Amino acid sequence: MRLRKKPGATDKINAHPTIVIPQPEQYRGRWEEAFSDQTKKPLHVEFGTGKGQFLRDMSDIYPDVHYIGVELYESVLVTALEKNINHEGKVAFILGNVADAKDYFKEGEIDRIYLNFMDPWPKNRHAKRRLTHANFLEIYKQLLPKDGEIHLKTDNEGLFEFSLQSFSENGFQLKTVSVNLHRDEPEDNVRTEYEEKFSSKGQPIFRTEAYIPQ
Incomplete structure (x- = not known):
């Protein structure tokens, strides 16, 4: 775009x-x-x-x-x-x-990285541009301490599935996984502009927390 x-x-x-x-x-x-x-x-x-x-x-x-x-x-x-x-x-x-x-x-x-509503780059040939691709996860692993966390939110189900797999294949463990964050929205959830936009249209919000185990 x-x-x-x-x-x-x-x-x-x-x-x-x-x-x-x-x-x-x-x-x-x-x-x-x-x-x-x-x-x-x-x-x-x-x-x-x-x-x-x-x-x-x-x-x-x-x-x-x-x-x-x-x-x-x-x-x-x-x-x-x-x-x-x-x-x-x-x-x-x-x-x-x-x-x-x-x-x-x-x-x-x-101590913590947020990845909120990043560009999904849906075409397979662009997978390396996704911010949860293995190449980026290797960077994050160096910048985070042990037990450091990545919090991800997206409206794109394909990107979410890709990210879950990428986390698991690259040394991260999943702490929480939500496929409809706003159905029972946590009181401490802070919304982004895109989150408000997509949620108002009935689009489910996907969220996970991943961390580097000690």
Whole structure:
């Protein structure tokens, strides 16, 4: 899908270097320095962060966690920035590629990874682009500590089945599996923009938590 460029997106992003970090490599291994409290806290990262609602709401509910969103597309990230202007120092973003995550984060530095409504890349020839492909899982395994978790949500059943199998084949264990999250929605579930959109149309939401066993 070709994304439409947003006029002025680059200038707006560049104007907020404490929210969208211009050189994320400089914080590798010391991300607490990028946040206003300068305090060591659990680090949770959303890969493919989208429009920023999820991290905004999570940072309000769980202030004892540092949140970072990684997004490839500037035209999407500028919306996340706009939604988090008032969350400066609580949420940070990286304009970058998930494939380069080891440049941004040190081994074992991320306590939890979120994969919310990622592009399903439904054609088999594009399977390596899915963020739960074995190649990406190997990156996550290096960035997570033992017992570190990946929380995944999607509306795409094929991607969900692919992801469950990929987790199981690549050293992760499944903690929870839901094939209709909103049927008995947990009180602590924080919805993304896409989640609200798909749920309003009656589309079931699939969710799992995977972790690296000790």
